[in-house]
Amino acid sequence: MSKKSVSWFSPELKRLYKYVTPHVGLLFLAAIALGVNAATSSLIATLLGKMTDLGFYEKDPRIILAAPLTLIGITVIYGLSNYLGDYWLGLASQKALIKIRGEMFDRIIRWPFASYQHYTTSQIGTKFMNEGNQALAAVTKSCVMIVKDSLQIVGLLGVLFYYNWQLSIVMLLMAPLLVSAMKFISKRSKKMVASNQKTWGRLIGVVQDAYTANKLVKANDAYAIEETKFNEVNRKIRTEQVHLVKLKAMSTPMTHVISMLGVAVVVSVAMFEAQQGLITVGEFITFLSAMLLMRDPLNHLSGLNATLATMSAAATSVFEMMDVKPEEETGTKELSDMKGKVTFDHVGLTYPSASKEAISDFNLTIKPGEHVALVGLSGSGKSSIINMLPRFWEPTSGKICVDDIDYTQLTRESLRRHIAFVTQDIVLFDDTIRANLAYGLKAVTDEQIYAALDAAALGDFVRQLPEGLDTPVGEFGGKLSGGQKQRLSIARAFLKDARILIFDEATSALDSESEHKIKLALETVTKGRTTITVAHRLSTIENADQIIVMENGRIVEQGTHQSLMSLNGRYAKLVQLQSLA
Numbered sequence: 001m002s003k004k005s006v007s008w009f010s011p012e013l014k015r016l017y018k019y020v021t022p023h024v025g026l027l028f029l030a031a032i033a034l035g036v037n038a039a040t041s042s043l044i045a046t047l048l049g050k051m052t053d054l055g056f057y058e059k060d061p062r063i064i065l066a067a068p069l070t071l072i073g074i075t076v077i078y079g080l081s082n083y084l085g086d087y088w089l090g091l092a093s094q095k096a097l098i099k100i101r102g103e104m105f106d107r108i109i110r111w112p113f114a115s116y117q118h119y120t121t122s123q124i125g126t127k128f129m130n131e132g133n134q135a136l137a138a139v140t141k142s143c144v145m146i147v148k149d150s151l152q153i154v155g156l157l158g159v160l161f162y163y164n165w166q167l168s169i170v171m172l173l174m175a176p177l178l179v180s181a182m183k184f185i186s187k188r189s190k191k192m193v194a195s196n197q198k199t200w201g202r203l204i205g206v207v208q209d210a211y212t213a214n215k216l217v218k219a220n221d222a223y224a225i226e227e228t229k230f231n232e233v234n235r236k237i238r239t240e241q242v243h244l245v246k247l248k249a250m251s252t253p254m255t256h257v258i259s260m261l262g263v264a265v266v267v268s269v270a271m272f273e274a275q276q277g278l279i280t281v282g283e284f285i286t287f288l289s290a291m292l293l294m295r296d297p298l299n300h301l302s303g304l305n306a307t308l309a310t311m312s313a314a315a316t317s318v319f320e321m322m323d324v325k326p327e328e329e330t331g332t333k334e335l336s337d338m339k340g341k342v343t344f345d346h347v348g349l350t351y352p353s354a355s356k357e358a359i360s361d362f363n364l365t366i367k368p369g370e371h372v373a374l375v376g377l378s379g380s381g382k383s384s385i386i387n388m389l390p391r392f393w394e395p396t397s398g399k400i401c402v403d404d405i406d407y408t409q410l411t412r413e414s415l416r417r418h419i420a421f422v423t424q425d426i427v428l429f430d431d432t433i434r435a436n437l438a439y440g441l442k443a444v445t446d447e448q449i450y451a452a453l454d455a456a457a458l459g460d461f462v463r464q465l466p467e468g469l470d471t472p473v474g475e476f477g478g479k480l481s482g483g484q485k486q487r488l489s490i491a492r493a494f495l496k497d498a499r500i501l502i503f504d505e506a507t508s509a510l511d512s513e514s515e516h517k518i519k520l521a522l523e524t525v526t527k528g529r530t531t532i533t534v535a536h537r538l539s540t541i542e543n544a545d546q547i548i549v550m551e552n553g554r555i556v557e558q559g560t561h562q563s564l565m566s567l568n569g570r571y572a573k574l575v576q577l578q579s580l581a
């Protein structure tokens with residue numbers, strides 16, 4: 001093998017081997033089986049020659065029965081060892097792979113908020129399919145292949161030299177030519193395979209986008225745009241695949257021609273020797289079979305370098321993803337009971353990708369059980385404030401306290417346990433209504449679920465469904481109306497029975513009737529709980545204890561509905577604008 005930039009002991013591959021080491025036992029078994037396999041192939045070559053001599057020249061009658069039986073016997077051993085070797089290998093690699101994929105998944109769902117902006121879903125998906133499966137399965141395979149093929153080559157070379165060392169030397173002189181031709185082909189095709197996998201990832205991305213955006217595509221008559229995007233990737237795949245097919249189709253005849261070149265030279269030398277009476281026909285057959293049997297292992301070994309390159313690329317890609325730091329747990333304090341006091345103390349937030357602050361010098365104290373409403377134009381920072389409460393984002397300056405404890409000292413788990421959250425974008429799983437509502441909660445009864453649904457003005461709708469709580473909601477809740485989806489996520493928050501309730505434009509998709517119902521329900525549900533709402537329609541937050549008016553990430557007005565109205569400032573203007581609408 002030539003020295004290339006990738007080595008068998010590069011850091012990423014060493015790290016990869018760690019996943020295989022627990023299964024060395026299996027690899028060892030596989031190596032034994034494949035060793036037996038290699039030995040039988042040498043034996044076949046030897047036997048073919050022996051039988052020729054015994055059967056055709058010495059005309060031994062026993063050979064007529066013995067020859068086929070031996071051949072069948074050896075082939076059975078050959079097949080069995082091949083099967084066991086492959087099976088144990090596959091077992092070992094799947095055991096390693098299940099661990100790798102599991103770790104990939106564990107890491108991904110624990111990433112900090114900011115990291116999800118680095119990869120698209122289809123990029124992550126293809127990582128699981130390609131790197132997390134095919135590419136890495138090559139590890140165990142190539143480890144054992146090296147053993148098996150080397151053994152086989154050594155065995156066959158032994159046979160060759162034993163029978164005729166002069167001929168062997170002639171043959172060895174031809175070998176480099178063969179090896180370099182095979183290497184050329186396998187290197188090209190591995191490179192194509194890697195780029196082809198990337199293109200498949202892009203194809204999945206394009207299909208996914210067009211599929212989920214089907215309404216937008218239809219409404220904007222954007223079929224041509226999507227088709228152009230798709231055709232470009234689709235064509236790229238065709239070009240790459242045709243290239244691959246060409247390489248593959250070329251490689252077999254090419255190696256055949258080249259190896260036949262070797263065979264041709266050796267054959268003529270051998271025939272010359274046979275005519276001189278230097279070797280028997282049987283020896284000649286043995287020699288020829290051994291030579292032909294060596295082609296496959298040589299082929300494998302010459303392709304190993306390219307496999308190595310693919311493997312190390314896959315390992316790098318997987319580990320890069322695994323090494324994204326999970327949310328760092330700074331907190332040690334457990335908050336088993338929470339009163340629900342929240343203090344923002346000179347809080348500032350600058351997003352990693354932004355150059356200026358989204359939130360500046362934000363100060364606010366929310367007493368336990370208080371209802372605070374955030375209002376302001378879109379982009380004024382309302383969601384940013386809300387997303388900091390469960391520590392999705394953390395303040396880049398200042399601090400947030402919960403029950404007078406700096407919340408970075410609390411464990412995330414105990415903080416989040418006390419917070420129920422309804423976000424602007426509704427998250428529903430492709431599962432039943434019950435599963436969506438009770439998500440992450442332990443032991444909730446149907447009564448409790450219906451109570452939450454009633455509070456969210458959805459109980460009657462679910463009751464009249466033939467399957468009731470077992471009705472599937474469809475992908476992204478596609479079988480429900482926008483308002484029903486919102487009410488479902490509100491019911492989910494009610495069900496959590498948390499000290500702090502957060503609603504970020506949770507009622508924006510509702511008609512005024514259901515909004516009114518929910519407003520009434522909120523008054524009961526939020527009693528005694530700290531509640532923060534961002535509402536589109538200002539009429540829904542008139543009763544809030546404090547109304548915070550935001551502009552460019554800052555508080556510009558603060559007070560009750562009454563006091564802000566009499567102030568006749570920005571809030572009054574917003575209210576006026578809405579009543580006109």
Ligand SMILES: Nc1ncnc2c1ncn2[C@@H]1O[C@H](COP(=O)(O)OP(=O)(O)O)[C@@H](O)[C@H]1O
Pocket residue numbers: 351352353354358376377378379380381382383384385
């Ligand atoms: N994940 C993010 N990365 C970078 N900038 C963001 C991110 N989320 C929000 N912003 C920016 O922060 C500002 C406030 O946004 P947001 O809090 O969502 O406003 P609101 O909820 O009041 O409409 C906006 O300028 C927005 O572009």
Ligand SMILES: [Mg+2]
Pocket residue numbers: 382383384424504
């Ligand atoms: Mg928002």
